[in-house]
Amino acid sequence: MIRLYELCGQDRNRRFSPYVWRTRLALHHKGLAYESVPVRFVEKDAFAESGSKTVPVIQEDGRWVADSWRIACYLEDHYPDRPSLFGGATGRAHARFINAWTDRTLVLGLFPLLAARIWTLLDPESQAYFRESREARLGMTLEEAGRDREAKLKALRRALSPLEATLKAQDFLGGTAPSYADYIVAGPLIWAAITGDFDPLDPESAVARWRGRIFSLYDGLVASAVAAATDTS
Amino acid sequence: MIRLYELCGQDRNRRFSPYVWRTRLALHHKGLAYESVPVRFVEKDAFAESGSKTVPVIQEDGRWVADSWRIACYLEDHYPDRPSLFGGATGRAHARFINAWTDRTLVLGLFPLLAARIWTLLDPESQAYFRESREARLGMTLEEAGRDREAKLKALRRALSPLEATLKAQDFLGGTAPSYADYIVAGPLIWAAITGDFDPLDPESAVARWRGRIFSLYDGLVASAVAAATDTS
Numbered sequence: 001m002i003r004l005y006e007l008c009g010q011d012r013n014r015r016f017s018p019y020v021w022r023t024r025l026a027l028h029h030k031g032l033a034y035e036s037v038p039v040r041f042v043e044k045d046a047f048a049e050s051g052s053k054t055v056p057v058i059q060e061d062g063r064w065v066a067d068s069w070r071i072a073c074y075l076e077d078h079y080p081d082r083p084s085l086f087g088g089a090t091g092r093a094h095a096r097f098i099n100a101w102t103d104r105t106l107v108l109g110l111f112p113l114l115a116a117r118i119w120t121l122l123d124p125e126s127q128a129y130f131r132e133s134r135e136a137r138l139g140m141t142l143e144e145a146g147r148d149r150e151a152k153l154k155a156l157r158r159a160l161s162p163l164e165a166t167l168k169a170q171d172f173l174g175g176t177a178p179s180y181a182d183y184i185v186a187g188p189l190i191w192a193a194i195t196g197d198f199d200p201l202d203p204e205s206a207v208a209r210w211r212g213r214i215f216s217l218y219d220g221l222v223a224s225a226v227a228a229a230t231d232t233s
Numbered sequence: 234m235i236r237l238y239e240l241c242g243q244d245r246n247r248r249f250s251p252y253v254w255r256t257r258l259a260l261h262h263k264g265l266a267y268e269s270v271p272v273r274f275v276e277k278d279a280f281a282e283s284g285s286k287t288v289p290v291i292q293e294d295g296r297w298v299a300d301s302w303r304i305a306c307y308l309e310d311h312y313p314d315r316p317s318l319f320g321g322a323t324g325r326a327h328a329r330f331i332n333a334w335t336d337r338t339l340v341l342g343l344f345p346l347l348a349a350r351i352w353t354l355l356d357p358e359s360q361a362y363f364r365e366s367r368e369a370r371l372g373m374t375l376e377e378a379g380r381d382r383e384a385k386l387k388a389l390r391r392a393l394s395p396l397e398a399t400l401k402a403q404d405f406l407g408g409t410a411p412s413y414a415d416y417i418v419a420g421p422l423i424w425a426a427i428t429g430d431f432d433p434l435d436p437e438s439a440v441a442r443w444r445g446r447i448f449s450l451y452d453g454l455v456a457s458a459v460a461a462a463t464d465t466s
Binding site for chain 1: 331338
């Protein structure tokens with residue numbers, strides 16, 4: 001059985017890492033059973049053996065694999081007879097661009113707007129670590145980073161225009177069915193849905209309609225997690 | 234034999250459309266012979282039968298296909314036994330995102346910087362058409378659009394960071410060999426090389442090194458066209 005190390009809040013059931021969500025959806029896509037190991041920011045020793053300081057990390061048969069992209073490639077290569085995440089070498093190569101774009105546009109654009117909210121969801125020790133490390137990265141306080149939300153959201157939605165155009169033309173980034181590219185983009189939107197108190201998307205957009213399709217996959221896996229998070233917040 | 238209708242300057246050998254270059258490279262990728270029909274901006278009646286007002290347009294066996302993306306799909310579906318442009322349905326779906334991103338980032342970012350130069354390369358009638366239609370689109374004169382080039386180039390290069398990250402990790406957007414995704418991105422860079430008097434890329438970047446690989450494909454097809462354009466400008 002695969003073990004999936006993932007970030008959690010003070011409430012261990014609140015799993016919010018955008019990168020872990022990519023991996024979780026990939027595991028479901030492959031139909032692989034896994035056991036989740038929720039880890040708080042200050043409990044990273046749990047997967048120190050992997051050599052990685054960030055989640056997701058998976059462990060299978062004594063082997064450790066870290067980094068969401070590398071895990072997706074590992075799952076694809078290790079389980080070639082399961083439904084494909086990439087649809088071949090070219091699909092995988094193209095997905096790498098989508099991964100790079102998403103990290104730079106959606107993750108970077110959302111982080112300042114989510115940071116102060118994420119802090120409220122952490123245990124006290126993790127709060128101290130998170131505030132110090134993230135404020136150094138942001139160059140300002142978590143609360144300052146969240147200012148001018150409407151203007152920042154407007155810029156973010158504009159930056160998503162290639163996604164909007166694509167999802168007007170096809171149901172999924174993978175075409176008629178989801179591929180790993182869909183999970184790449186979904187990850188940060190799930191992160192926002194589980195931690196945020198605003199909708200990063202224009203609710204009338206093709207991207208928002210696609211998000212609904214993603215949230216209902218695998219018996220409503222994402223929708224259930226979002227509903228649980230909203231209930232307790 | 235396929236006929237490729239493409240935009241040209243006053244000098245009919247100067248073929249600069251970024252979208253046509255995507256199609257031309259796709260034709261070479263497929264190993265298909267074609268005959269070029271250079272058309273000036275004011276000569277679009279030549280392909281009116283296609284129903285399209287823009288190039289590229291191809292004609293084969295009495296059938297017309299317009300729009301670079303639709304042409305790529307047509308070539309892939311019509312010549313399935315030739316080298317694949319997309320590597321399957323998922324690769325094609327992912328490439329559509331890369332197409333949308335490139336049009337919105339690279340084409341839109343370069344156009345203001347190239348517009349006044351393109352104008353100088355046109356015949357007088359096309360110059361009048363181009364100035365009027367493009368100044369209306371830009372909301373300013375062609376010359377005004379080219380101002381603050383260094384600042385605009387800096388912003389453009391920053392916007393290319395997902396491309397840079399991808400091409401640091403793999404030789405081509407298609408992976409170990411070029412796919413249609415490479416031609417999508419190459420098109421506007423060829424446009425800039427053939428019409429512009431500046432380099433949109435940081436010469437030390439992975440994107441610039443990749444561009445060198447693209448320019449040398451198919452016996453230096455692009456490199457020759459760029460050299461010829463530079464000689465006569």
